[in-house]
Amino acid sequence: MTHPLRRTATAAAALILAGSSAALANVKLPAIFGDHMVLQQGMPVPVWGTADPGEPITVTVDGQSAQTKAGDDGKWMVKLKPLKPPGDAVSLTVKGKNTLTIKDVLIGEVWVCSGQSNMEFSLRNTNNAQIDLPAASDPQLRFFVVAHKTAHTPEPDVQGKWVLCSPDSSTNFTAVGYFFGRELRHTLKQPVGLIATYWGGTPAQSWTSLEGLQKEPVLAHYVNDWKKIDADYAQAAIGYPAALAAYGKEMEEWRQMHGAEYNDLIAKWKEASLKAIAAKASPPPRPTPPAPLPKRPIDPSGGEHSAATLYNGMIAPLIPYAIRGTIWYQGESNAGAAEEYRTLFPAMIKDWRAKWGEGNFPFLWVQLAGFHADDTDKWPNLRDAQARTLSLPATGMATAVDIGLPANIHPTDKYDVGKRLSLIALDVAYGRKLVDSGPVFKGVQKDPKGLRVEFQDNGSALKIGKTPWPRQEYMLPMDHLVGFELAGADDKWQPANAVIDGKSVLVSSSTVPDPTQVRYDWKSFPEGNLYNMDNLPATPFKAALAQ
DSSP states (O other): OOOHHHHHHHHHHHHHHHHHHHHHHSOBOOTTSOTTOEEESSSOEEEEEEOSTTOEEEEEETTEEEEEEOOTTSEEEEEEOOOOOOSSOEEEEEESSSEEEEEEEEEEEEEEEEESHHHHOBGGGSTTHHHHTTTOOEEEEEEEEOOOOOOSSOOSOOOOOEEEEOHHHHTTSBHHHHHHHHHHHHHHOSOEEEEEEEOTTOOGGGGSOHHHHHTOGGGHHHHHHHHHHHHHHHHHTTTHHHHHHHHHHHHHHHIIIIIHHHHHHHHHHHHHHHHHHHTTOOOOOOOOOSSOOOOOOOOTTOOTTSTTHHIIIIIGGGTTOOOSEEEEEOOGGGGGGHHHHHHHHHHHHHHHHHHHTSSSOOEEEEEOOOOOOOSSSHHHHHHHHHHHGGGSTTEEEEEOGGGOBTTBSSOSOOHHHHHHHHHHHHHHTTOOOOOOSOOOEEEEEEETTEEEEEEOOOSOOEEEOOOSSOOGGGOOOSSSOOSEEEEOTTOOOEEOEEEEETTEEEEEOTTOSSOOEEEESOSSSOOOOEEETTSOBOOOEEEEOOO
16 A cells, blocks of 8 residues: 555656646747847848747747747747838747747847957946936847856857846946947937847857867867866766855855955055056056955856857857847957967857858957057057958958057947947948048058058048047147057167158158068057047058068
């Protein structure tokens, strides 16, 4: 005879299993599909999810329907024909054994905003936040913020939800993304959706898939690192969630006890650093925390700095959501390996494009802003690697060398970054013919007085200009060009005189009688003042006479 308690337990287990079965029967959508979302206009729109194997699925939006059946693995996908903005919001319904209704859906333009901390930098910390934040209210500009997530292999979903642009939702949103989206809204008069997926201090290899890294021999060491982690991953992952939760609790306690004191120390250090740099002295060392920080448990995936972890956790789950393109602000974390970045960065772009399956969608990025990192060529070389990536089709680069802060790796002028990116987007993605960059190096020729630098003709004449947000400690002259240097065969660089002469600049120096090389703004914290009439700064360059 079965014991009554055992019969009860068995019945409860049966109910749980029945409930689980019912849950599996329900059609489900990933988080990127939700109320207030923006669907990309003018191209096929994939919609996907899970259901019971073989379950018939119907997706309907704006009078269009598509049908399919869930596969043996329970996954399904349909592709809607290109959508046109109806003007008003619509609903999207997904019907299987149950029906899901996604409300307040707009059809317009969708862009991904990704990168590290300068993309993550929030609107509340920008120069004009006291004016921009209260005005950040536009129901046709919408945000989806992907929660930080590392993963050893591609995840099926992310955490996040669509929200309307408001002062509250904009406060901690990417400032670069916000200004970019705001400019597109004003110009295109179309709804804009921004998918924010970024993580401060992270390198490009973390945002590239394992397959993308495998395609380039020079990146093989990242693949080898992943394989080493893979060998022990299953065992290492068992206790990680509990350890991470405990760490989060300890960090919160630390912030309550020491956070205010430490923030005050950091603020004073930044002020002292600015004064030191203005006086041409070395900045003081960064202050140590007033108490030891809790030790973060080791991420079994290798963490946010390891190969493919952020692609797996924060990009792969978004694919193949229909997008117009991507804006990207990253490179600081790869500045020590600029030569490798010449391969890594274009490999990442090609990888995303291949995975998304939309062809060469527009990929736009920010060339690193000025920062007094050190006196080496690390940052100039990284900027050069970024510029070289323009060889890929449908790409664009917004130069930000003129808005940097010498003692702060995070410039507070994000409006001009977003504005410059929007100009490039209007050209590359939308076919508007406009001036979207400052002077770009074309070639250098020998001249009786020195070297003559020629620039690409984009319809905007050369001029002496100034940074949009000048600071007294590094005001630049307005009566003559600065930032140019010359060198001879001995590779000894010397500051040079430079004069605008039509569409070229004549560069000379009495200390370099036989110059063979010229460069401009080739410093971690450049101080050049060459612009065009559209107030866009010249792109840094280094070049030599043809042999």
